[in-house]
Amino acid sequence: MTATSAWSWRSLRLAPPLLPLLPVLAWLPVLLVLPGLSHGGGWDLIGQFAWAAFNPSLDPLVLGSLLSGLGITVGIALLGWALSLALGLLGGVLSSRTVWRTLIGSALPAELIRRLLAVPRAMHELLWGLLLLQLLGLQPVVAVLAITIPYAALVARVVSDLLDALPTQGLEALRLAGAPAAPALLTALGPALQPGVISYGGYRLECALRSATLLGVFGLGGLGTDLRLTLQSLQFSELWSGLWILLLVMLALEALLRALRQRWAMPARFGLTRRSVGRGGREVALGLVLLLPLLVLVAAALGVSPLQLGQLQPLPPFTADWPAVAALPWLSLIGSTLGLTLLAAALAVGSAPLLLLLLAPWPWGRVLIQAVWALGRLWPPPLTALLLLFVLQPGVLTAALALAFHNLGILGRLLLEAEESAPMQAEEALVAAGAGPRLALLYGRFSALARSYLAYGAYRADVILRETVVVGLVGAAGLGSLLLESLSSFAIDQLIALVAVYVLLTLMGEDLSDRLRRRLLAA
Amino acid sequence: MLAVPCPLLNRPNFPVLSSSPDRLLLELCSIRVPGRSAPRLDDVSLQLRPGERVALVGPSGAGKSTLLAVANGLIRPEAGELFWNGAAPARSRRRRRLQQALIGTLWQDLRLIEELTVQQNLNAARLARWGWPRALLNLMLPVETAANTEVLARVDLSADLLEQPVTALSGGQRQRLALARLLRQDPLLLLADEPLAHLDPRLARDLLDLLLKQASGGRALLLSLHRPDLLAGFDRVVALRQGRVVLDAAPSGLTGQQLAALYRSEA
Amino acid sequence: MFSLPLLRPRLPRPGFRLALLAGLALALTPAALPPQLQQVAPQLAGAQAQQKLLRISAIPDQKPETLNRLYPLVASELSRSLGVPVKYVPVTDYTAAVSAFRRGDLDLVWFGALTGVQARLQKPGAKVIAQRDIDASFQSFFIANTASGIKPIANQKGLSVLKGKRFTFGSESSTSGRLMPQYFLGQAGVRLSDFAGGAPGFSSSHDATIALVQSGAYQAGVVNEEVWQSNLSSGKTDPKKVIVIWRTPGYANYHWLAQPNLDQRFGKGFTTRLQSTFLNLRASNPKQAQILDLFGAKRFIPAPVSQYDSIEKVGREIGKIR
Structure with a gap:
């Protein structure tokens, strides 16, 4: 009515609450293309799949085999996680600038170690698994190591970032007072590091469970294998028995970690729950003491032993035909992989806040989206992809939908947690002034969440780039599908080239998403 | 001792959007809100007529904030009845929203949306009356600039601030912006929870004058405050103590002794 | 720090004990299941430790139950006849079977022609033991x-009707479910990118x-x-819903492949x-x-x-053997 004439494209500026919703626009082209891609051939299979959710098989034989698969998966996750945490802490200290500056006065070794650690991080755990499978054979230790190696590098990076972000006044004071370097570091930085490490460490265990399941899908043992076999032989009731079991375990784990995080890593608010650092520290120590024998027990039960590392074998003999490798259509391979990444990231990042906005005010809405998101986290993307193939044609879009669903589960949960812990006064004020629940949520709460959510989304995009390899079997044209094909052809030269390209791409993606994140958080 | 019986009248069961001199703007009847040990509000009744300016006083913890939260619908009392402009809180979501739009609150912590601009914050007060398209447009383009300029002028803020982020404002400017947002909402019933608490005397006086000025033309003001020296412009003073109304009188009739007694438990 | 600002849950405390219990139970799951685990895990461990155990396996080309x-x-039949302990080690993936054979983790494997050739190339000296009559x-x-x-076709050229159809192979490394069919398709002028969606599916097994195909998720397959x-014959296939449209010419396929060193490990003449x-x-x-019945022979x-x-030649042509 008033300022309409003044509107122009130049004055168009998106306010923070809209930013997380912006990627939702990626759905528009997807929805346009989707009818053309769907062939509808397998809708009755999808129906059977959905129906089987309510009719899981209760056959003791099936359940027994699933439980033992679950045992292997959980065991692999636990071992891989514990190892990666130990190695990652060590690596984190070794790649911390503060530490090196205190010890030798120069941060150069830290920079060097940081660069080195980028390589194991850039390879998805599945790639590590398939590679180690060639070197070590079919042994449970392969899956454990496949999780340990990239996770340790990730933990190292986070720990060193945490370390370097800590205020150093205490450390300097101790050093000036004449304390030796190592004890000074431990005293000044150790306790301050604890909450961050505990919070992040717990989160890594959740990831480890997902990774262990995924490795199983690719034949490295455990429940994932059962899930894949039952899906491929269309035994949906048995499939759902496995899914329900895994869902229970995942939710229990998440609840446990959440409780521990609150107990050990959160500052007591308002002094209502007075808890000294000392008690938290003692409990953490007790937890570690309890964990150690458990890990030994698990390792024994799984038949994982360090001795197996001694059985390294060379890669199979191969004739390197580098010109042929160079002649691969690299540009289109990389292009479709990047396209897949961006599309999946946009769909996942945008859908989570949209769903929350649409469903949250409805009483059962929250329960419903939490259920859908739990399923997304639980359900490895290659299996979603296989399921989608019942009704969609293979291709980048199908792969993107599968990846997006999985990451929606992860992003959505984080969004919900952040939303629950964000201050709600502004939203309350809007409701009191008569705004509808959705608009109040959008204006009042998304405003505060937008930047940190998008920053996390940027990090997630970088993870998705690594994950494109796991949906190779439906990707049709990307690096991932070629990688799986060259593995089954034992085309080692091609494999090396593909892995190198993946590493390069992820390193570049990591750098980009780091910059984006810094910009978002600084603004 | 001052319990006002609720008149048994035939009341409309739909929100009434305009005020009328013979209708109470706010009516609380024997409100009870439970608390941890003692009830936060116990048998509280209060009536506001159009044009009335009522100060709510009492020591900390007497229930002033709770009473305001009941009055603006955030807290649902355990017992007692509540009427806005003659109508009980509506059941239907849409009607309830229209009803809420008639009640404006000036929050002690302001509750501005820090990440948005001044203009977007002002427009946020209109969300009850706007549909989604305009609500979304407000997050992209300048919307209803003229109306916003006008309310900013009423609180002595320059229109140059419209496109500034809230974070760029000074403390005093933020206080005024919160008031401007209240004006933009254009409610019949103005509630204010200790709006003067952290202001220096001059600013406090200015803001209070602005608020008192708004309670005219069929509007009413209910304001909680801590300072006996600022009671002059009010029509009535309602004192709370331990969740109960202990006094409801014109400020002119209050003796210094009575006032001192109200705040005594704080010492 | 990307995750920390978001990882700030605010939940009431009463769930703590419950969560702790759940977590403990969860952590103990793997330890509580040793009986079943023993069957699965240690059989793979340590080739050297198991000198006297003959480990047999097979590519997973059918339903796990059948296998x-x-x-x-x-x-058990081999154990009875040879007088040594024999153990079946299930493998979940064709490629993994080949790799495990190369590493010496498996002594005797039922391979398809392609995987058999891959395995022999990677393990020179491996011995082809026997095949079925079929x-x-x-x-x-x-x-x-x-x-x-799609109607039954008269000759190989007719395979071109599959262009533009949704088509699935079995496993990527299957001889009968991928290698030879792809070869015959190629002779009929059908490339993999000609299928709907620009690529064929890989269903993982013949079943x-x-x-x-019967469900309609794919229009055709092999x-x-x-x-x-x-x-x-078991009635699982409904002939009203799925039909054979063409039979390929014959080629050599499945066979038992044994490690070259069985005689050293189990005594002279063991391979014979x-x-x-x-x-x-x-x-x-x-x-x-x-x-024999279960083998269909x-x-x-x-x-x-x-x-x-000829399999090796086709394998090289298609790129499955390097």
């Missing part, structure tokens, strides 16, 4: 969903291919003759005895009859290595 029924029978001239069947409108027949055990399986012996016959030369 789990058949191979323990084979294991393996010397094995066939693949192209099948189609009746609703797709899955039949189920997917399976091996043996699995098709057994699905048809192993071979004769297979060749002497007879339908007159009830237990052996059961094995009348008996096992010697397998001349030269018959896989």
Whole structure:
């Protein structure tokens, strides 16, 4: 009515609450293309799949085999996680600038170690698994190591970032007072590091469970294998028995970690729950003491032993035909992989806040989206992809939908947690002034969440780039599908080239998403 | 001792959007809100007529904030009845929203949306009356600039601030912006929870004058405050103590002794 | 720090004890299941430690239940006849089977022609032990969903009707479910990118291919003759919904492949005895009859290595052998 004439494209500026919703626009082209891609051939299979959710098989034989698969998966996750945490802490200290500056006065070794650690991080755990499978054979230790190696590098990076972000006044004071370097570091930085490490460490265990399941899908043992076999032989009731079991375990784990995080890593608010650092520290120590024998027990039960590392074998003999490798259509391979990444990231990042906005005010809405998101986290993307193939044609879009669903589960949960812990006064004020629940949520709460959510989304995009390899079997044209094909052809030269390209791409993606994140958080 | 019986009248069961001199703007009847040990509000009744300016006083913890939260619908009392402009809180979501739009609150912590601009914050007060398209447009383009300029002028803020982020404002400017947002909402019933608490005397006086000025033309003001020296412009003073109304009188009739007694438990 | 600002849950505390219990129970799951785990895990560990255990396996080309029924029978028959402990080690992936054979983790494996060639190339000296009577001239069947409108075709050239259709192979490394069919498709001028969606599917096993084509998820597919027949006779396949449209010419396929060092490990002449055990399986012996029946064969016959030369050639042409 008033300022309409003044509107122009130049004055168009998106306010923070809209930013997380912006990627939702990626759905528009997807929805346009989707009818053309769907062939509808397998809708009755999808129906059977959905129906089987309510009719899981209760056959003791099936359940027994699933439980033992679950045992292997959980065991692999636990071992891989514990190892990666130990190695990652060590690596984190070794790649911390503060530490090196205190010890030798120069941060150069830290920079060097940081660069080195980028390589194991850039390879998805599945790639590590398939590679180690060639070197070590079919042994449970392969899956454990496949999780340990990239996770340790990730933990190292986070720990060193945490370390370097800590205020150093205490450390300097101790050093000036004449304390030796190592004890000074431990005293000044150790306790301050604890909450961050505990919070992040717990989160890594959740990831480890997902990774262990995924490795199983690719034949490295455990429940994932059962899930894949039952899906491929269309035994949906048995499939759902496995899914329900895994869902229970995942939710229990998440609840446990959440409780521990609150107990050990959160500052007591308002002094209502007075808890000294000392008690938290003692409990953490007790937890570690309890964990150690458990890990030994698990390792024994799984038949994982360090001795197996001694059985390294060379890669199979191969004739390197580098010109042929160079002649691969690299540009289109990389292009479709990047396209897949961006599309999946946009769909996942945008859908989570949209769903929350649409469903949250409805009483059962929250329960419903939490259920859908739990399923997304639980359900490895290659299996979603296989399921989608019942009704969609293979291709980048199908792969993107599968990846997006999985990451929606992860992003959505984080969004919900952040939303629950964000201050709600502004939203309350809007409701009191008569705004509808959705608009109040959008204006009042998304405003505060937008930047940190998008920053996390940027990090997630970088993870998705690594994950494109796991949906190779439906990707049709990307690096991932070629990688799986060259593995089954034992085309080692091609494999090396593909892995190198993946590493390069992820390193570049990591750098980009780091910059984006810094910009978002600084603004 | 001052319990006002609720008149048994035939009341409309739909929100009434305009005020009328013979209708109470706010009516609380024997409100009870439970608390941890003692009830936060116990048998509280209060009536506001159009044009009335009522100060709510009492020591900390007497229930002033709770009473305001009941009055603006955030807290649902355990017992007692509540009427806005003659109508009980509506059941239907849409009607309830229209009803809420008639009640404006000036929050002690302001509750501005820090990440948005001044203009977007002002427009946020209109969300009850706007549909989604305009609500979304407000997050992209300048919307209803003229109306916003006008309310900013009423609180002595320059229109140059419209496109500034809230974070760029000074403390005093933020206080005024919160008031401007209240004006933009254009409610019949103005509630204010200790709006003067952290202001220096001059600013406090200015803001209070602005608020008192708004309670005219069929509007009413209910304001909680801590300072006996600022009671002059009010029509009535309602004192709370331990969740109960202990006094409801014109400020002119209050003796210094009575006032001192109200705040005594704080010492 | 990307995750920390978001990882700030605010939940009431009462769930803590419950969560702790749940977590403990969860952590103990793997430890509480040793009996089953023992069957799965340690069998793979340490080739050196298991000098006297003959580990047999098979590529997972059929439903796991079928495999789990058949191979323990084979294991016990071999154990009886050879006098050494024999254990069946299930493998979940064709490629993993080849890798495990190369590493010496598996002593005797039932390979397809392609995986067998891959394994022999990676493990020079590996010995082809035997094949079934049907393996010397094995066939693949192209099948189609009746609703797709695809009709049986008269000759190989007719395969071009599959262009633009949703088509699935079995496993990527399957001889009868991928390699030879792709070869015959190529001869008929059908490339992989000609299928709907720009690529074929890989269902992972023959049983899955039949189920997917029958359901309509894929309009056509290719399976091996043996699995098709057994699905048809067991009534799992509905001939009204899925039909055979073309049978390929015969080619050599499945065979038992043994490690080169079995004689050193189990004594002189062990490989020969192993071979004769297979060749002497007879339908007159009830237990052996059961094995032969599950294998879908009348008996096992010697397998001349030269018959896989053409497979190797096709494998190289298609790029599955380097």
